[in-house]
Amino acid sequence: MNYLALDASTEACSVALQVNGKSFSRYELCPQSHSLQLLPMIDAVLNEAQIKLVDLDGLIFGQGPGSFTGVRIGVGVAQGLAFSANLPVVGVSSLQAMAQMAYIKNGQTQVIAAIDARMAEVYNAYFVLDQDNIMQAQQAEAVTQPDLLAQHLEGVVSTPFYAVGTGWDAYAEKLSGILSSLRVNEASPDILFPSAEAMLVIGQNKFAQGQGVSAENAQPVYVRDTVSWKKLPGK
Incomplete structure (x- = not known):
């Protein structure tokens, strides 16, 4: 089965x-320029593989x-491409993708993913690895x-x-003592951001389980649904 994964x-x-059976990928740190980079990166891997979007089995x-x-x-681009080529889609968590990469790169089977949410x-x-090698x-x-992270995870995390x-570095002081006796890697994490490579692994598993949906049902997961702005002093 042939799949394309993308993340922004x-x-x-x-x-x-x-x-x-062959993999092609692109990865770039490009804050605030995803809208300019994503489509050219997709074109690049499709051209490298000498395949067209319509020849894929899913996105x-x-x-x-x-x-x-x-x-x-990311969701908008995915929907546009899926509509144009009549492809089913599946969404993958950015947190899960980082956990999956920890398994792919380092063989880690129990992972806490924390992204700076501002x-x-x-x-x-x-995350814990399951019988299908998916986090x-x-x-x-x-x-x-x-x-409050330790309190939030109390009773859930009891092993290394x-x-x-990025959250571990962004709030290093507040997180330094949290579950420190159980944390395996005390230095700055080597995996800071999600990657489409890991999403490709997870997404294929989802498709195999029949979780593919039509493009119109592609949905974002914000976790934080609203943003509240605090009034600055004197404003």
Whole structure:
């Protein structure tokens, strides 16, 4: 089966393509320029693989959480491409993709993913490898204040875990003592952003389980549904 995966949910922009057992990918850190980079990256991997969009079996997209604008760009591009080629789609969590990459790169099977969500919060979830070698969330993805993360994960995490995501560096002081006795990698995480390569693995599994939907049903997952603005002093 031939699939294309794309993601624009964070500062990283990436695409990955699997065609006849071969993989092609692009990855770039390009904050605030995803709308300019994503389509050319998709064209590049399709041309490299010498395949057309209509020859694919499905499309996989990063559904969030992450940047509101980035998530919307990714979902919008996915819908447009899927409509044009009449392809089914599946969404993949950006947090799950980072956890999956920790398994792919480092063989880690228990991971806490935490992305800086701004507004002094982190998007987070705890993942454990399942029987299909896919990292699965052990509770609903959430947005949490860093100093409350340990409380949020209490009773869920009881064994050594691997940390991934920008949240661990962005709120290093507040997170330094959280579950420190269980954290495997004390230094800055080597996986800071999600990648389409990991989404490709997860998405294929979802398609195999019959979770593909039509383009019109491609939905973002913001986790934080609203943004509240605090009035600055003197304003």
